[in-house]
Amino acid sequence: MWSCLFPVSGGFVNRDPLTRRTFVNLVGRAGGAGAAYGTLTAMGLLPVPPPYAGPPKLAQQGGGNGVKVAVIGAGISGMVAALELSAAHYEVRVFEAQDRVGGRNRTYRGGDVINETGSTQRVTWDRDPDLYFNAGPSRLPHHHKAILGYCRDLGVPLQVMVNENRHAFLHDAAAFGGRPEHARRVVNDTRGAVAELAARAIGAGLDQRLSEEDLAIVRDFVRAYGELDASYRYRGSSKAGYAEPPGGPTPGRPLEPLDLVDIAKGGMLPLAMLFGDIYEMQAPILEPTGGMDAIARAFYRRTRRFITLNAQVTQLRRLGSGARVTWRDRTTQRVRTWDADHVIVTVPLTVVGAIDTDFSPKVKAAVDVGAGGYQHAVKVAFEAKRRWWEEDYGIYGGISWTSRDITQMWYPSAGIHGRKGILLGAYFWLGGRGPVYSAMTPEQRVAVALADGEALFPGYRDLVHRPATVAWKNVPFQGGAWSAWDEDTRRDAYSVLLPPDGPYWFAGEHMSHLNSWQEGAIRATHHVLERIQERVSAQRTGSDPD
């Protein structure tokens, strides 16, 4: 699903007196480096970035006027570079090793072939606009302004995606005797039980900082929030669902509330039940109609004349203040060169090492560190002969969770009530499962997906067929699903790759603070384009921005 799943939780102390230093350290501990950095900017100790205001206005700043830029990789990042640079009169060429554009923006349909190192699968699904599988990014958060802006400008039709479904299942082997529960029940009974505890704290006067009047207001609020009764007890709520739903002439019978201890035993439940409130996961989530690769195709329509497919860059060498790009045509095997003033490397760090470069030793080391930190997520999709999740279970889109290895099951948001559907049957990434399942054959992954699916849906293996699986680690020219910096590597390696190494610049999702997201790829690319423009403009006026 392509996201930072464990969000930074930073924040501010607004109650207790603290020194500035204690404050920063405390936030750093609680929230990771990002929070500490943010705090520093808030305190005026670091510059504050402006809010996103559209693609860089390169032409308005003088443009390129023939400055030559080579771009390695025609993923979203590379095509954004081509689009913006060409519009600002740069001479841009994009070298793409594969016979297609989009990179990890990839949608599979019937007739496609999935090539991993060591295996080949043919996707045998029916050909139908609704039968597709986004193997890479699958969501457009509503606040990802850069990619949404391009979708608007390029005319990519968007639709609403169900990311959270209160009727989907949460299954944790350690909770509820291993019984899958509807999300609505877990989410709403948790709120009620926690509110009951909070009301008890208020009733016991545990917060002496509040006035009597404020205490009364807060207590009333907590009672409404948790739907507590007159004695501040949570006794269940229709929000949690019904043992018998209301019908025509019959009222409903709500379920008995789940026990908080039982909920608390499910180690995966805090993540799963609050998933839809993770910043990047919050409703609404959008998706291109018919598959995520509509975005790649839309960029390609505008940039194809700058892109050379099957062009594998084999060597980068400094040449004057620029660089020489050597590339091999993978169809003719001919080797060619192109000399550029700047080179933007947008391919994943996992595959940069395959290029013979004269990056500085420090940069080479940082590339290796970054490459070592990738997430190796693995997805398994199935075609279903009928949309049994809708017909039999009333599940329309969204995600079920399980503590078993498949972790998630995604139901399609489009094609409602259609004849068939594509189900994401497994998403191996949590708990180090990515590398484990990447090391398996497609058949082995599918076998686990079928077995684990039974935990959610008895008879599952007869309900799905025609599997298709992608382990990004094994996909040539990708080598991983998304970058995942930690506090140390962000500081020691990422920061090394941010400034240019002579003529070499790095862009792509890995060069952003929105790792795994197409938005991150675009924003990181915009940043590089702005810096290149600054340099070009400065060289023109004789000043030096660095």
Place this chain on the structure above:
Amino acid sequence: MWSCLFPVSGGFVNRDPLTRRTFVNLVGRAGGAGAAYGTLTAMGLLPVPPPYAGPPKLAQQGGGNGVKVAVIGAGISGMVAALELSAAHYEVRVFEAQDRVGGRNRTYRGGDVINETGSTQRVTWDRDPDLYFNAGPSRLPHHHKAILGYCRDLGVPLQVMVNENRHAFLHDAAAFGGRPEHARRVVNDTRGAVAELAARAIGAGLDQRLSEEDLAIVRDFVRAYGELDASYRYRGSSKAGYAEPPGGPTPGRPLEPLDLVDIAKGGMLPLAMLFGDIYEMQAPILEPTGGMDAIARAFYRRTRRFITLNAQVTQLRRLGSGARVTWRDRTTQRVRTWDADHVIVTVPLTVVGAIDTDFSPKVKAAVDVGAGGYQHAVKVAFEAKRRWWEEDYGIYGGISWTSRDITQMWYPSAGIHGRKGILLGAYFWLGGRGPVYSAMTPEQRVAVALADGEALFPGYRDLVHRPATVAWKNVPFQGGAWSAWDEDTRRDAYSVLLPPDGPYWFAGEHMSHLNSWQEGAIRATHHVLERIQERVSAQRTGSDPD
């Protein structure tokens, strides 16, 4: 938005020993009559209704074979009756006073005319598939199996509707100094602050019923749930949003957490922030592509030969074991009669009184009581020259809330990034506002909508134009938005209308426990059809089901 907004909150005592009687009384107090009824069925004191298993199988139970049924009203209820009865070989006629079908299932588009008693508006919007306004029902909850089943069977294309948007605004004049806040901030900071209080209660050992081990598990859970720090304090979360969102090379700076006392002062906030967790409001919500009246049109295609439009029923009289229906053709003014074995009255109780009937005095009184309890919701929609909520605010679908009279602002879920859009700019119903705004002229309602909209969006009155407003109370042959029984009227009046009054049966949303919902209309109608079939079958075999 067509819903029961203050849901029944019932539940069960599962901790303390109680007598059966105390138990029932207590649940009744906490949750209203519905909960008590549900409890009685759960305890085996009332029959338990079976789960929904599709439309009634009338033909399998013998069908009608020429039994004549008159249906008053061609709303969803009347057309369901026509569809099912005709399929089971009943002779069915539907008398519809208006020149259209659908009843309150009504979608307005450019060129339409809105007639209220005392005013006429022409809708001057551009004609475009995405520019429509659902004046009545607007949502299909995912668990409304009956209407979703008909959508599937009748081929009504459905799409996902954004009901809850974490980026929409919650505005309560009493909270945050009157500043609109994004929903994500209120929702997530509330959870954190309440969890912090709960952790304090746990830490103080306030729950002596738990073992030490369970206490530790619950405390860990509450910490994860509220994203509390190591000292169980809530210091903010990225879930609540960023003061500066993360960009390319820059991490984000989370917002400072809102103060719980400030949140608690917003009297509307518990409803607004938990709106998406009300049972009928939970994601996913579906909607017919292009407008809710796609459902009415789909029913009409299958039932039009049984429906007489412009046929105003003026009199009902018992005739033998059946009844004589007298109706006036509103185009020719000719008066005609039709004699039926059964009459199903599906029109709102607000307009039943206009028919000269020989209902029993008890039924007539119950009709009057029911008619007096209707909600008189009023909507105001605008066309916008551009989709500024998307372009300027990043709001894609969903609902903003305000404590001002307009209560809600709805953004369209379809037509994303299109040229124009239709915005629901006001939904007057809470706090007795329905009758107040129904008594206003359209111009007066629009003036309030424009003024209140400024509280959410400065410059609002220049961003929208071409208003269209509907006060259901004033719409001929409707007389109200939806029925709203309370505990007393449900017991004293609704129950009187449930059994047949000789040949007369009542159906429609008001005859269900899903008031305001099309699902309720369908389920109530199914119930009546099943009872009619029982009677017909019994008469055939000589037995008596009553």
